Amino acid sequence: MILKEAIEQLRNGLAGVADPQEVQAMIRVVCEDIFNYDQVDVALRQESELPEFAPEKVADIIARLNRHEPLQYIVGSARFHGHKFKVNPAVLIPRPETEQLVDLIVDENPASDLRVLDMGTGSGCIAISLARALKFAQVEALDVSRDALNVARENAAALKAKVRFFESDMLSPQPASRYDIIVSNPPYVCWSERDAMDRNVKDYEPAQALFVPDNDPLLFYKAIAPYAAQSLEPGGKLYLEINQRFGADVKCLLEQNGLDEVRIIEDSYGNVRFAAAVMK
Numbered sequence: 075m076i077l078k079e080a081i082e083q084l085r086n087g088l089a090g091v092a093d094p095q096e097v098q099a100m101i102r103v104v105c106e107d108i109f110n111y112d113q114v115d116v117a118l119r120q121e122s123e124l125p126e127f128a129p130e131k132v133a134d135i136i137a138r139l140n141r142h143e144p145l146q147y148i149v150g151s152a153r154f155h156g157h158k159f160k161v162n163p164a165v166l167i168p169r170p171e172t173e174q175l176v177d178l179i180v181d182e183n184p185a186s187d188l189r190v191l192d193m194g195t196g197s198g199c200i201a202i203s204l205a206r207a208l209k210f211a212q213v214e215a216l217d218v219s220r221d222a223l224n225v226a227r228e229n230a231a232a233l234k235a236k237v238r239f240f241e242s243d244m245l246s247p248q249p250a251s252r253y254d255i256i257v258s259n260p261p262y263v264c265w266s267e268r269d270a271m272d273r274n275v276k277d278y279e280p281a282q283a284l285f286v287p288d289n290d291p292l293l294f295y296k297a298i299a300p301y302a303a304q305s306l307e308p309g310g311k312l313y314l315e316i317n318q319r320f321g322a323d324v325k326c327l328l329e330q331n332g333l334d335e336v337r338i339i340e341d342s343y344g345n346v347r348f349a350a351a352v353m354k
């Protein structure tokens with residue numbers, strides 16, 4: 075099989091899965107992550123012979139994408155904040171919105187030697203990106219899932235980021251150390267919102283990392299806010315990703331817990347998506 079044939083088969087096989095532009099993006103990822111051909115190679119080496127495993131691999135990818143399995147789980151990686159992270163179904167696939175959360179933190183915190191905690195780290199994408207982008211930060215990250223922590227540790231090692239990972243349930247957090255920054259992208263999608271979600275999300279991504287009960291949508295924020303109030307240094311900052319429906323409620327909750335200068339911030343799609351606050 076030559077490269078041109080593989081691309082043609084993917085294009086035909088994926089026509090029903092996504093619009094042509096998305097299919098093009100999927101093909102680019104497959105060429106790069108499975109066959110090691112970057113965009114320039116793809117343009118110049120259409121006639122190149124692919125390895126023997128190629129026809130079977132292409133058929134497998136087409137079948138799995140037609141079952142709505144996320145491409146990132148199929149290829150085993152996702153790009154986030156300029157880095158490639160290993161992912162598997164134990165962790166949520168990093169989202170572009172969350173890159174904005176990392177950018178916000180990096181832009182607002184130019185100081186060096188900050189102590190940072192990421193609560194519910196999953197693949198480690200936030201913690202690792204911060205460890206790489208902030209100056210000499212001491213980054214810690216927790217998760218309740220041992221399988222997620224294994225992925226996060228592998229990512230930190232591969233990306234040469236110094237992060238201390240530990241197993242902990244953010245709903246019953248351990249006695250605190252002191253931090254300058256606490257960040258979290260906890261589960262925040264209500265179970266009743268599940269039906270409206272894409273199949274690649276609801277059928278494949280870890281429910282534990284996504285959903286909260288309808289009768290307690292702020293479950294995780296109710297645990298994070300008092301923990302942050304107790305463990306942030308004066309002037310320390312809390313950054314959260316939130317459900318667009320609950321901006322006002324999160325603001326109120328943070329204020330009730332003694333946090334100050336609460337901001338509710340939109341993502342680049344114009345949806346309420348983040349909260350930021352300062353410890354008095």
Ligand code: GLN
Nearest residue numbers: 259260261262263283284
């Ligand atoms: N933004 C994610 C989604 O819509 C949810 C992330 C989360 O629950 N923390 O799939």
